[in-house]
Amino acid sequence: MKKPTSIILAGGMLMTACVLTSCERLDPPANTNRTSESRAAAQSTPPPSEPDTTDDSAVRDSSVATEPTGTNHTTGATAASGAAATHVSSAASTLPPGSELPVCKFEPMLVNARNPLPANYAPNLMRLGAYNGEDRFLHADAAPFAVAMVAAAKANNVNLTYRSTHRTVARQDANFRNSFQSRVNNGMSREDAFAATAAWIAPPGTSEHNAGIAIDFNLVEERFENTAEFKWLMANAHNYGFILRYPNDTRELTGINYEPWHFTFVGVNYAPKIRESGLVLEQWLAQNGTACRQDESVVDAFKQVLVSVR
Numbered sequence: 001m002k003k004p005t006s007i008i009l010a011g012g013m014l015m016t017a018c019v020l021t022s023c024e025r026l027d028p029p030a031n032t033n034r035t036s037e038s039r040a041a042a043q044s045t046p047p048p049s050e051p052d053t054t055d056d057s058a059v060r061d062s063s064v065a066t067e068p069t070g071t072n073h074t075t076g077a078t079a080a081s082g083a084a085a086t087h088v089s090s091a092a093s094t095l096p097p098g099s100e101l102p103v104c105k106f107e108p109m110l111v112n113a114r115n116p117l118p119a120n121y122a123p124n125l126m127r128l129g130a131y132n133g134e135d136r137f138l139h140a141d142a143a144p145f146a147v148a149m150v151a152a153a154k155a156n157n158v159n160l161t162y163r164s165t166h167r168t169v170a171r172q173d174a175n176f177r178n179s180f181q182s183r184v185n186n187g188m189s190r191e192d193a194f195a196a197t198a199a200w201i202a203p204p205g206t207s208e209h210n211a212g213i214a215i216d217f218n219l220v221e222e223r224f225e226n227t228a229e230f231k232w233l234m235a236n237a238h239n240y241g242f243i244l245r246y247p248n249d250t251r252e253l254t255g256i257n258y259e260p261w262h263f264t265f266v267g268v269n270y271a272p273k274i275r276e277s278g279l280v281l282e283q284w285l286a287q288n289g290t291a292c293r294q295d296e297s298v299v300d301a302f303k304q305v306l307v308s309v310r
Protein backbone atom coordinates (compact mmCIF):
# COMPACT_ATOMS: atom_id res chain seq x y z
CA MET A 1 0.00 0.00 0.00
CA LYS A 2 1.37 3.34 -0.92
CA LYS A 3 0.87 6.32 1.22
CA PRO A 4 2.24 9.55 -0.12
CA THR A 5 3.77 11.96 2.27
CA SER A 6 3.06 15.59 1.92
CA ILE A 7 4.04 18.99 3.03
CA ILE A 8 1.76 21.93 3.30
CA LEU A 9 2.64 25.05 1.43
CA ALA A 10 1.02 28.36 0.84
CA GLY A 11 -0.12 28.21 -2.75
CA GLY A 12 1.49 31.38 -3.97
CA MET A 13 4.74 30.68 -2.20
CA LEU A 14 5.49 27.35 -3.76
CA MET A 15 7.48 28.53 -6.73
CA THR A 16 9.29 31.32 -5.05
CA ALA A 17 10.45 29.21 -2.17
CA CYS A 18 11.87 26.60 -4.53
CA VAL A 19 10.18 23.91 -2.56
CA LEU A 20 9.87 20.57 -4.17
CA THR A 21 8.67 17.25 -2.96
CA SER A 22 8.10 14.31 -2.35
CA CYS A 23 8.83 10.69 -1.71
CA GLU A 24 6.46 7.82 -1.47
CA ARG A 25 7.21 4.96 0.79
CA LEU A 26 7.02 1.60 -0.86
CA ASP A 27 6.42 0.04 2.49
CA PRO A 28 4.96 2.64 4.78
CA PRO A 29 5.40 2.33 8.50
CA ALA A 30 2.43 0.87 10.30
CA ASN A 31 2.32 3.17 13.25
CA THR A 32 1.49 6.70 12.34
CA ASN A 33 0.35 9.00 15.02
CA ARG A 34 0.36 12.63 15.90
CA THR A 35 2.36 13.98 18.73
CA SER A 36 3.08 17.44 19.86
CA GLU A 37 5.64 19.19 17.76
CA SER A 38 7.11 20.55 20.90
CA ARG A 39 8.76 17.20 21.38
CA ALA A 40 10.75 17.94 18.29
CA ALA A 41 12.06 21.11 19.81
CA ALA A 42 14.40 19.11 21.92
CA GLN A 43 17.10 20.88 23.79
CA SER A 44 20.55 19.63 23.10
CA THR A 45 23.74 20.12 24.97
CA PRO A 46 25.04 23.51 23.93
CA PRO A 47 28.34 23.87 22.15
CA PRO A 48 30.98 24.87 24.65
CA SER A 49 32.02 28.09 22.98
CA GLU A 50 31.45 30.48 20.16
CA PRO A 51 30.66 30.01 17.38
CA ASP A 52 27.37 28.91 18.76
CA THR A 53 26.16 27.88 15.32
CA THR A 54 22.61 27.35 14.21
CA ASP A 55 21.88 25.09 17.11
CA ASP A 56 19.73 25.08 20.15
CA SER A 57 22.44 26.52 22.32
CA ALA A 58 20.87 29.90 22.82
CA VAL A 59 17.77 28.44 24.37
CA ARG A 60 19.61 27.47 27.49
CA ASP A 61 19.19 31.01 28.73
CA SER A 62 15.48 31.54 28.55
CA SER A 63 15.70 35.00 30.07
CA VAL A 64 16.28 36.57 26.69
CA ALA A 65 14.78 33.89 24.54
CA THR A 66 11.30 35.17 24.47
CA GLU A 67 10.38 38.75 24.05
CA PRO A 68 12.87 41.59 24.18
CA THR A 69 11.24 44.79 25.33
CA GLY A 70 9.11 46.51 22.79
CA THR A 71 9.36 43.98 20.00
CA ASN A 72 6.62 42.48 18.01
CA HIS A 73 6.43 39.24 16.15
CA THR A 74 5.55 40.80 12.88
CA THR A 75 7.51 38.98 10.27
CA GLY A 76 5.97 36.34 8.12
CA ALA A 77 8.56 33.90 9.26
CA THR A 78 7.74 34.37 12.88
CA ALA A 79 4.09 33.99 12.12
CA ALA A 80 4.88 30.55 10.80
CA SER A 81 5.49 29.32 14.30
CA GLY A 82 1.78 29.40 14.92
CA ALA A 83 1.05 27.08 12.04
CA ALA A 84 2.91 24.17 13.43
CA ALA A 85 0.17 21.57 13.38
CA THR A 86 2.71 19.13 12.15
CA HIS A 87 2.00 15.54 11.32
CA VAL A 88 4.46 13.30 13.03
CA SER A 89 5.20 9.69 12.44
CA SER A 90 7.41 7.76 14.77
CA ALA A 91 8.11 4.76 12.64
CA ALA A 92 11.33 5.76 10.92
CA SER A 93 13.38 4.91 13.93
CA THR A 94 12.27 1.33 13.61
CA LEU A 95 13.46 1.00 10.02
CA PRO A 96 16.06 -1.76 10.25
CA PRO A 97 19.38 -1.45 8.46
CA GLY A 98 19.15 -2.65 4.91
CA SER A 99 15.44 -2.06 4.67
CA GLU A 100 14.13 -1.07 1.33
CA LEU A 101 14.23 2.66 1.03
CA PRO A 102 11.40 4.70 -0.42
CA VAL A 103 11.42 5.65 -4.06
CA CYS A 104 12.62 9.19 -3.77
CA LYS A 105 11.06 11.91 -5.86
CA PHE A 106 12.35 14.59 -3.55
CA GLU A 107 14.06 17.48 -5.27
CA PRO A 108 16.39 20.04 -3.72
CA MET A 109 14.71 22.58 -1.55
CA LEU A 110 16.40 25.95 -1.22
CA VAL A 111 15.98 27.59 2.14
CA ASN A 112 18.12 30.60 2.95
CA ALA A 113 17.85 34.26 3.85
CA ARG A 114 16.55 35.09 0.39
CA ASN A 115 14.31 32.06 0.15
CA PRO A 116 12.39 31.83 3.41
CA LEU A 117 9.82 29.18 4.04
CA PRO A 118 6.18 30.05 3.43
CA ALA A 119 4.61 31.47 6.56
CA ASN A 120 2.35 28.46 7.07
CA TYR A 121 4.93 25.82 6.20
CA ALA A 122 4.40 22.73 8.32
CA PRO A 123 6.58 19.77 7.43
CA ASN A 124 5.36 16.24 7.69
CA LEU A 125 7.77 14.95 10.30
CA MET A 126 9.08 11.54 11.14
CA ARG A 127 10.98 10.53 14.21
CA LEU A 128 14.62 9.61 13.65
CA GLY A 129 15.60 8.59 17.10
CA ALA A 130 16.86 10.50 20.08
CA TYR A 131 19.81 12.54 21.26
CA ASN A 132 20.47 12.79 24.98
CA GLY A 133 17.06 11.33 25.59
CA GLU A 134 15.25 13.89 23.45
CA ASP A 135 13.40 12.86 20.32
CA ARG A 136 14.70 14.01 17.00
CA PHE A 137 12.51 14.52 13.92
CA LEU A 138 13.09 15.13 10.25
CA HIS A 139 10.99 15.77 7.16
CA ALA A 140 9.28 12.49 6.42
CA ASP A 141 10.75 12.35 2.93
CA ALA A 142 14.27 12.57 4.31
CA ALA A 143 13.97 10.59 7.51
CA PRO A 144 14.18 7.04 6.11
CA PHE A 145 17.36 7.97 4.27
CA ALA A 146 18.88 9.49 7.38
CA VAL A 147 18.07 6.39 9.39
CA ALA A 148 19.56 4.15 6.71
CA MET A 149 22.67 6.33 6.52
CA VAL A 150 23.25 6.28 10.24
CA ALA A 151 22.75 2.51 10.27
CA ALA A 152 25.26 2.09 7.45
CA ALA A 153 27.77 4.24 9.29
CA LYS A 154 27.27 2.20 12.43
CA ALA A 155 27.99 -0.95 10.46
CA ASN A 156 31.32 0.68 9.66
CA ASN A 157 31.93 1.48 13.32
CA VAL A 158 31.15 5.13 12.74
CA ASN A 159 28.76 6.48 15.33
CA LEU A 160 26.69 9.35 13.97
CA THR A 161 24.41 11.13 16.40
CA TYR A 162 21.52 13.45 15.67
CA ARG A 163 22.70 16.53 17.49
CA SER A 164 20.11 18.83 15.98
CA THR A 165 17.47 18.11 13.37
CA HIS A 166 14.06 19.70 12.85
CA ARG A 167 13.61 22.89 14.79
CA THR A 168 10.43 24.92 15.00
CA VAL A 169 10.37 28.48 13.74
CA ALA A 170 9.54 29.56 17.28
CA ARG A 171 12.68 27.87 18.54
CA GLN A 172 14.69 29.44 15.76
CA ASP A 173 13.32 32.83 16.73
CA ALA A 174 14.30 32.28 20.38
CA ASN A 175 17.76 31.03 19.43
CA PHE A 176 18.41 34.04 17.28
CA ARG A 177 17.15 36.58 19.78
CA ASN A 178 19.09 35.00 22.59
CA SER A 179 22.38 35.03 20.73
CA PHE A 180 21.71 38.54 19.44
CA GLN A 181 20.94 39.82 22.92
CA SER A 182 24.10 38.26 24.33
CA ARG A 183 26.15 40.19 21.83
CA VAL A 184 24.33 43.42 22.61
CA ASN A 185 24.83 42.83 26.32
CA ASN A 186 28.54 42.45 25.63
CA GLY A 187 28.65 45.91 24.12
CA MET A 188 28.18 45.24 20.42
CA SER A 189 25.97 47.63 18.47
CA ARG A 190 22.58 46.21 17.55
CA GLU A 191 23.44 46.44 13.87
CA ASP A 192 26.69 44.55 14.30
CA ALA A 193 25.08 42.08 16.67
CA PHE A 194 22.47 41.22 14.09
CA ALA A 195 25.08 40.60 11.40
CA ALA A 196 27.29 38.58 13.73
CA THR A 197 24.36 36.46 14.87
CA ALA A 198 23.07 35.91 11.34
CA ALA A 199 26.40 34.46 10.29
CA TRP A 200 25.76 31.57 12.65
CA ILE A 201 22.05 31.40 13.24
CA ALA A 202 19.58 31.76 10.39
CA PRO A 203 16.73 34.17 11.11
CA PRO A 204 13.45 32.38 11.84
CA GLY A 205 11.86 30.84 8.78
CA THR A 206 15.09 30.86 6.81
CA SER A 207 16.76 27.85 8.40
CA GLU A 208 16.92 24.43 6.81
CA HIS A 209 16.29 23.11 10.30
CA ASN A 210 12.88 24.80 10.23
CA ALA A 211 12.22 22.95 6.97
CA GLY A 212 13.20 19.66 8.59
CA ILE A 213 15.74 18.79 5.91
CA ALA A 214 19.01 19.33 7.79
CA ILE A 215 20.92 17.41 10.42
CA ASP A 216 23.73 18.64 12.62
CA PHE A 217 25.81 15.61 13.50
CA ASN A 218 27.81 14.83 16.60
CA LEU A 219 29.99 17.84 17.26
CA VAL A 220 28.99 21.39 16.41
CA GLU A 221 32.52 22.68 16.21
CA GLU A 222 34.87 23.14 13.31
CA ARG A 223 37.15 20.41 14.56
CA PHE A 224 34.42 17.96 13.61
CA GLU A 225 36.12 18.00 10.21
CA ASN A 226 38.98 16.00 11.72
CA THR A 227 36.79 13.14 12.89
CA ALA A 228 36.11 9.74 11.39
CA GLU A 229 32.43 10.65 11.40
CA PHE A 230 33.00 13.63 9.15
CA LYS A 231 35.21 11.66 6.80
CA TRP A 232 32.59 8.94 6.56
CA LEU A 233 29.88 11.48 5.81
CA MET A 234 31.96 13.12 3.11
CA ALA A 235 32.53 9.75 1.48
CA ASN A 236 29.01 8.38 1.82
CA ALA A 237 26.33 10.93 2.64
CA HIS A 238 25.52 11.66 -1.01
CA ASN A 239 24.48 8.06 -1.49
CA TYR A 240 21.70 8.73 1.00
CA GLY A 241 20.71 12.06 -0.51
CA PHE A 242 22.65 14.33 1.84
CA ILE A 243 25.27 16.99 1.06
CA LEU A 244 27.64 19.12 3.11
CA ARG A 245 25.65 22.30 2.85
CA TYR A 246 28.06 24.98 4.06
CA PRO A 247 31.58 24.07 2.91
CA ASN A 248 34.65 25.99 3.95
CA ASP A 249 35.06 29.39 2.32
CA THR A 250 31.59 29.54 0.80
CA ARG A 251 29.97 32.08 3.08
CA GLU A 252 29.80 34.58 0.25
CA LEU A 253 27.59 32.13 -1.59
CA THR A 254 25.53 30.57 1.18
CA GLY A 255 25.45 33.37 3.74
CA ILE A 256 26.48 30.88 6.41
CA ASN A 257 29.89 30.14 7.88
CA TYR A 258 31.66 26.82 7.43
CA GLU A 259 29.66 24.12 9.20
CA PRO A 260 31.23 20.68 8.76
CA TRP A 261 28.53 19.16 10.96
CA HIS A 262 25.53 20.36 8.92
CA PHE A 263 24.25 18.03 6.20
CA THR A 264 21.17 18.66 4.11
CA PHE A 265 18.82 16.29 2.35
CA VAL A 266 18.51 17.12 -1.33
CA GLY A 267 17.38 13.68 -2.45
CA VAL A 268 19.30 10.70 -3.74
CA ASN A 269 18.73 11.76 -7.33
CA TYR A 270 20.58 15.01 -6.79
CA ALA A 271 23.09 14.68 -3.99
CA PRO A 272 25.69 12.78 -6.05
CA LYS A 273 25.41 15.30 -8.87
CA ILE A 274 25.70 18.29 -6.60
CA ARG A 275 28.66 16.77 -4.79
CA GLU A 276 30.33 15.95 -8.09
CA SER A 277 29.84 19.51 -9.31
CA GLY A 278 31.76 21.00 -6.41
CA LEU A 279 29.15 23.75 -6.24
CA VAL A 280 27.10 24.85 -3.28
CA LEU A 281 23.37 24.38 -3.60
CA GLU A 282 22.71 27.99 -4.54
CA GLN A 283 25.16 27.75 -7.43
CA TRP A 284 23.99 24.37 -8.55
CA LEU A 285 20.36 25.38 -8.68
CA ALA A 286 21.23 28.55 -10.55
CA GLN A 287 23.14 26.55 -13.13
CA ASN A 288 20.41 23.99 -13.49
CA GLY A 289 17.67 26.35 -14.37
CA THR A 290 15.87 26.67 -11.09
CA ALA A 291 14.91 30.28 -10.65
CA CYS A 292 14.88 31.25 -7.01
CA ARG A 293 13.91 34.57 -5.64
CA GLN A 294 16.29 37.08 -4.22
CA ASP A 295 13.95 38.46 -1.62
CA GLU A 296 15.38 39.50 1.69
CA SER A 297 12.23 41.20 2.91
CA VAL A 298 11.52 38.62 5.61
CA VAL A 299 14.99 38.93 7.06
CA ASP A 300 14.95 42.69 6.68
CA ALA A 301 11.69 42.90 8.61
CA PHE A 302 13.04 40.67 11.35
CA LYS A 303 16.22 42.72 11.50
CA GLN A 304 14.22 45.92 11.73
CA VAL A 305 12.38 44.60 14.76
CA LEU A 306 15.58 43.73 16.60
CA VAL A 307 17.81 46.58 15.55
CA SER A 308 15.31 49.35 16.09
CA VAL A 309 14.68 48.50 19.75
CA ARG A 310 16.13 51.00 22.18
Ligand SMILES: [Zn+2]
Pocket: 054, 055, 164, 209, 214, 215, 216, 259, 261, 262, 263
Ligand atom coordinates in the same frame (compact mmCIF):
# COMPACT_ATOMS: atom_id res chain seq x y z
ZN1 LIG B 1 22.65 22.99 11.20
